[in-house]
Each structure stands twice: as structure tokens, then as C-alpha cells.
Amino acid sequence: MSVSVSQSYAQRILFAYWQQPLAVMGAALLWVIMLLAIFAPSLSAYTYFGVDFAAKNQSPSLQHLFGTDDLGRDLFIRVCYGIRISLFVGVAAACIDLVIGVLWGAAAALYGGKVDECLMRIVDVLNAIPTLLLIIPLIAVMGSGVHSIVLALALVGWLTMARIVRAQLMQIKQQGFVMAAQGLGAGFWRIVFRHLLPNATGTILVTMALTVPVAIFTEAFLSYLGLGVQAPVASLGSMANEGLPALEYYPWRILFPSGFIVLLILAFNLVAEGLQKALELDRATPVAERLF
Amino acid sequence: MKHYLFKKAITLTLSLLVVVTVAFLLMKSAPGDPFQYEQALPEEIYQQLATQHGLRAPLLIQYVGYLKQLVSLDFGHSLIYKERKVWDMIADGFPTSALLGFEALFLCVPLGIFAGVTAAVLKRGWLTNSLIFMSVLTVSIPSFILATLLQYGFAISLDWLPIARWGSFFHTILPALSLAVMPMAFIARLAFTRTAHEMKQSYVMAAIAKGLPLSYIVKAHVLRNVLVPICGYLAPLIANILTGSFVIEKLFAIPGLGFWFVTSVLNRDYPLIMGITVFYCFLILMITLIVDLLSALLDPRLVRERSAR
Numbered sequence: 138m139s140v141s142v143s144q145s146y147a148q149r150i151l152f153a154y155w156q157q158p159l160a161v162m163g164a165a166l167l168w169v170i171m172l173l174a175i176f177a178p179s180l181s182a183y184t185y186f187g188v189d190f191a192a193k194n195q196s197p198s199l200q201h202l203f204g205t206d207d208l209g210r211d212l213f214i215r216v217c218y219g220i221r222i223s224l225f226v227g228v229a230a231a232c233i234d235l236v237i238g239v240l241w242g243a244a245a246a247l248y249g250g251k252v253d254e255c256l257m258r259i260v261d262v263l264n265a266i267p268t269l270l271l272i273i274p275l276i277a278v279m280g281s282g283v284h285s286i287v288l289a290l291a292l293v294g295w296l297t298m299a300r301i302v303r304a305q306l307m308q309i310k311q312q313g314f315v316m317a318a319q320g321l322g323a324g325f326w327r328i329v330f331r332h333l334l335p336n337a338t339g340t341i342l343v344t345m346a347l348t349v350p351v352a353i354f355t356e357a358f359l360s361y362l363g364l365g366v367q368a369p370v371a372s373l374g375s376m377a378n379e380g381l382p383a384l385e386y387y388p389w390r391i392l393f394p395s396g397f398i399v400l401l402i403l404a405f406n407l408v409a410e411g412l413q414k415a416l417e418l419d420r421a422t423p424v425a426e427r428l429f
Numbered sequence: 430m431k432h433y434l435f436k437k438a439i440t441l442t443l444s445l446l447v448v449v450t451v452a453f454l455l456m457k458s459a460p461g462d463p464f465q466y467e468q469a470l471p472e473e474i475y476q477q478l479a480t481q482h483g484l485r486a487p488l489l490i491q492y493v494g495y496l497k498q499l500v501s502l503d504f505g506h507s508l509i510y511k512e513r514k515v516w517d518m519i520a521d522g523f524p525t526s527a528l529l530g531f532e533a534l535f536l537c538v539p540l541g542i543f544a545g546v547t548a549a550v551l552k553r554g555w556l557t558n559s560l561i562f563m564s565v566l567t568v569s570i571p572s573f574i575l576a577t578l579l580q581y582g583f584a585i586s587l588d589w590l591p592i593a594r595w596g597s598f599f600h601t602i603l604p605a606l607s608l609a610v611m612p613m614a615f616i617a618r619l620a621f622t623r624t625a626h627e628m629k630q631s632y633v634m635a636a637i638a639k640g641l642p643l644s645y646i647v648k649a650h651v652l653r654n655v656l657v658p659i660c661g662y663l664a665p666l667i668a669n670i671l672t673g674s675f676v677i678e679k680l681f682a683i684p685g686l687g688f689w690f691v692t693s694v695l696n697r698d699y700p701l702i703m704g705i706t707v708f709y710c711f712l713i714l715m716i717t718l719i720v721d722l723l724s725a726l727l728d729p730r731l732v733r734e735r736s737a738r
Contacts, residue, residue: 159562258440265444267713269672271451274706277694278455354571361573362676362691377574381680384577385585395574403569410565 150339153415160411167404170397174220183211196389203393206379216393219373222366223353223401226287230352231345233291238298239341243329245299246306257303264296272355273364281364283356283372290352301344305337339416346409350402357398373398430725433732437721441714448710452703453495457488459699504704509696515704518689523708525595526678526685530670532601533608537666538659541613545620546655549628550647560621567614573676576607580680593682604681608673612666616659623655657728664717671709 144152154160178184189205197204203212245256272289279285309315310333318332334341359365360374367375373394380390470478479485486494498505504515548560583603584592591600627633628651636646671687678687686705693701725732 159565258443261440262443262447265441265714265717266448266710267668267672269675270448270706270710270713273675273690273694274452274455274702277697277699277702278459350569357571358573358676362679363695377577381577384581388581391577395577399570399574402571403566406565406569 150415153417154411157411157414159407160414163404163407163411166400167408170220170401170404171224174217174224177217178214181211181214183214196387204387204389206376206390207383207387212376212390212393215371215376216373216397219371219376219394220397220401222283222370222372223356223398226283226290226356227349227352227401227405229287230290230294231348233287234295234298234348235341235345237291237295238344239302239334241295241299242302243306243333246303246310247325247329247333253303257300260296260299263293264300266293268293268355269358272359276359276364281359281367283366283370286356286359286365290355294348294352298341298344298348301340302337305340306333309333309336339412340418343409343413343416343418346405346412350405350409353398353401353405373401430729430732433725434722438718441718445707445711445714449496449499449707450492452706453492456699456703457491459697499707504707505700507693507698507701509693509698509701515700518701519686519704519708522684522686522689525683526671526674526687529601529604529608529674529678529683529685530667532605533612533670533674534667536605537609537613537616538663540609541616542620542656542659544613545617545622546624546647546652548617549621549624550643550651552628557621560617564614564618567610568618570611572607572611572673573680575610576604576677576680579603579607593680595681595683595685600681600683604677604683608670608677611673612669615666616662619659619662620655623658624651627651627654657724660720660727661724664713664720667716668713671713 154164183201189208189210193205193207195201195205201211201213203216205211206215241256241260245253271293272286275289275292276285279288315328315332318328323331356365356372357374357377360372361378363375363378365375366372376394377391377398380387380392380394383390484491502516504519507513507515507518510518544560548556580592580603583590590603591597594600632650633646636650637643674685675687675691677683678685679691682688686709689701690705690709692698693705
């Protein structure tokens, strides 16, 4: 393979990404976890709900890689299913944020004036409310479950995306090529989708990558409190909650699910940070600031 | 300045109104009402009670009534603990949560600032890298997982500290630590970026050229410019500590407001849920306003920047 002299934009970004050891580590970690969640359940002899009272609370062994819980269920498989739920919640929340946030932010930036003022005031008002204080009462009334969690996350999650997209588009729309497109008679939506949004892709991507760990964290938090998914389905948070009383004697029952929550969040944070550096979005907020 | 604060106050009042309205509507849409006991009441008595207490009134009238109640701090009665008023439970539980929150805050703010500023000023590669790695790692560990690890390590294995409950100062160490670590990583990271930025400014260069010692430059010049933006993040930080305390209090069996909040949600005790939600929102929005006022006083540039936006 010869190295081409002129690289495409995507190639340059990828190159800058692979230069960072931590970011590569995050991507590899994410890859392994995803493979585990997708393929391990079909290769294993156990199911996440299969009860075996002869094998209660067994410590990790070749038979049960992560041990078993108080009903003799194989923890390895349950953790794999838990990862699936976490990934689903994270990706679903990020996608909903993408749709609502981009439309809201784009509308504010492009219409400007009163519309902008009005839309962004709404964002400001909602943004001042701590997320969990809206989500928990909602879950209390809607009932717990993956779908209510995703819905509750979607109701408040798009605010950051809307703000960031608006700020980015405000900058881009003043540039010459937009005026040129307008001069050539391009329609409103053509300018939005062909000229403005492609230039904001990097920012949007990083914001999405940062949304995922926050969503995964929130799901784990709620499930840990007993407000998340219900038995026999296992999410990482609810498994950690079930394992808590056994902390003293069977610590693996809480350590494996908790460990995978940390690994998942860490992997996404590393990837997001790597992307941010590769895209040279220095002025965007670093990972930590977005957790609030 | 006045204009900016006025606008801010309006926004926060609207935020509070949103929460109150959502709380009211959720409470109304939840199944059951205060007069549905296990034994069914005779229909006439039930109807009369409901009418007497305004449950038959139009929603808008009920809403206005609810607002009036809130202003006079009347959050109603708990559905599960029949004798207790929601406000009394809040007044009982909140001091404990506040104490825990303050302890966590006093732990995380100075340590975080110290770590971040030191790493940025000394400019050692390994120090910077380990700070960044540690902050990404600790930000990825949810407080409840850290708390279990601490319990396992310090209470079960080493048996140095009590594993749970509330009483002496030693009971507060593990919960406060679990609450403080993530905000600490966040502050350290923020302090690091800001200090690194300030150290490149020409006023620092001038001070170095004059021959001032580094520690003096940091203390007299740099620190001020670093503290102001951190001050601006105090409000979300306090909100984070207070909401994070829900799960920590549950985990350590601490009889604070967060514990009651989680219990009330699990019990579907709607008046208590909504009472605590509204109380916490009011508190956090007030803190946000005060912090904004403080940072505007500390650095008037912020006001101009934000109003220009």
C-alpha cells in the first residue's frame, strides 16, 4: 500500500485518532465489549433466566466464568445481556437527542430573531432543572422499564445537542460559501442539509459520543435504585443492586456487573475524547464538564 | 448587570414553574387519590370527601390551589406514613443530606483545585498524563460503584470504618468520599485546563521575566483567573452532589432526604415524591441564582459575554 499524498478529510481525522494511545485503547475496549454482548449469548449453554438451584452462588470458574447468583443463574450471560441493554439505552438516547437536538438547534440558528430567542429560552429554562429530578418522578408515574427510561432520557437529553448545534451553525452560516449557495438560488433546506449540517458533523458526532455514557450512567443509576428494568431481565445496574446484599460473601455478584458499567462508560469517554482531539474541537467542552 | 440578573431570575422562576406544573400533572395522572383506602368507603361519603377537598374542581382551580399550598410550604400528607406531613419529613431529612453534601463539597473543591493547578504549573509530562488519565477514569466510575468498593475495602476487608448508618463523624467518611471523587476529578480537570491557558498569557511571562518566584505568580495572579470560572460551575456541582446523594444515602442507610426520596418512589408515595422534587428544584435553582450573582460580581466580563450571546 502506498501512502497517498493527498488525504481525504476522513482519512486525516482517522489518522489523528489513531495517534492517541488512550483513544485507541477506548475503541478496542468498546469493540471487545460489543463482540461479547453480541456473540457470547449464542455460544453459551446458559440463558439469562435459567435457574439452577444446585449451583447457587458459585465462585467464578471455567464452567461459570463470572460465577452464579443466588438462583444459580450464570452471571456471565446475564452480564452480556446487561451490556446489550446498556448499549441499547445509550444508542437510543443518543439517536433521539440527535433528531430533536439538531432540528431544534438548526431552527433556532437559521430563523434567528424572535424564533431563536423563544426556542433558546425554552432550552435555558429546561436546562436549569437537574435531570434526575425530572426523570425520577416521571419514572415513578410511568412505571419502570427500559422504554420509560429511554423516553425520560429523551425528554431532557436533547438540550445540550440543541445548544451546541445552534452555536456551531451560527458560526458557519456567516461564511462565504453559504452566501454563495444562496446567491446560486439554493433553497432553505438544501442549504441546511448540504452545506450547514455536513460542516457541523464533527461537533454533532462528539456530542453524541458524550451522550451515550451519560445515558448508560443514568440507566445504571435508576436500575440500581430499583427503578430500572424488572426481573428476570437483567441490566448491569439491577444486577449490581441484587448483588449488593451478598457483597460480604459473594463479592463477584456485584463486582462483575459494576466493573462492566465502568468499562462501558470509560470506553465511550475515551472514544469521545479521542474524537474531540482528532477533530480539533478544542473549544468544545471536555468530557467531564458534560456529565452535569 | 441588573438586566442580566433580571433575565436570569425570570428564567429560573420559569424553570421552577415547569417543575411544579409537571409535578402537579404527574400527581394528578397517577392512579388513586388520598381517599381510596383498602376498605372501600360508602360511595356517598367518598363523593362528599372528594368534593369537600376540591378533587372534583376543574384542573385549573386545583392547580392554583396547589400553587397556593406550595407558597405556604404545605406539601400535603404522606400516603404511606399517614401521620406525617411532607414538609416535616423534608425538614427532618434535609439537614443530614446538607451535612453530607457540605462535607463532600469541602473535600472535592480544594483538593481538585490543588491537583489541577499543580499539574498545570509544574508542567511535568507524567504528572499531566496521570492527571488526565485519572480524571477520565474517575469520571467513568459512578458514585454508587465507588461506594460499594469503598465499603468492601475499608469496612469489610480492613474493618477500619463503619459500613453504614449514621451517627459519629466516622460514619460520614465513606459516603462523603464516594460523593466527592467524581466532582473532584471534574474540578481538577477544569482547573488544569484553565491554569494551562493562563500560564501562556503574557502577564505571566512578564512576571517570570521580572524574576518573581513561580509560587508567588500563581498565588497572586493566576489563581484569581482560575477560580472565577470554577465558581461558575459550583451550581451544577452542588446539584450533582445533592442528586448523587440519593443513591449514596440509600446505600449507606443514611436517614437523609435522598433516602426518603428513593423510598417514596419505590412506595409510590406521590405527595412525598413531588414535595421533595419541588423542594430540591427550588433549592438548586436558588443556588444557581446566587452562584451566578457571585460570579458576576467577581468577574463583570462574564455578564457582557453572556448577554452578548
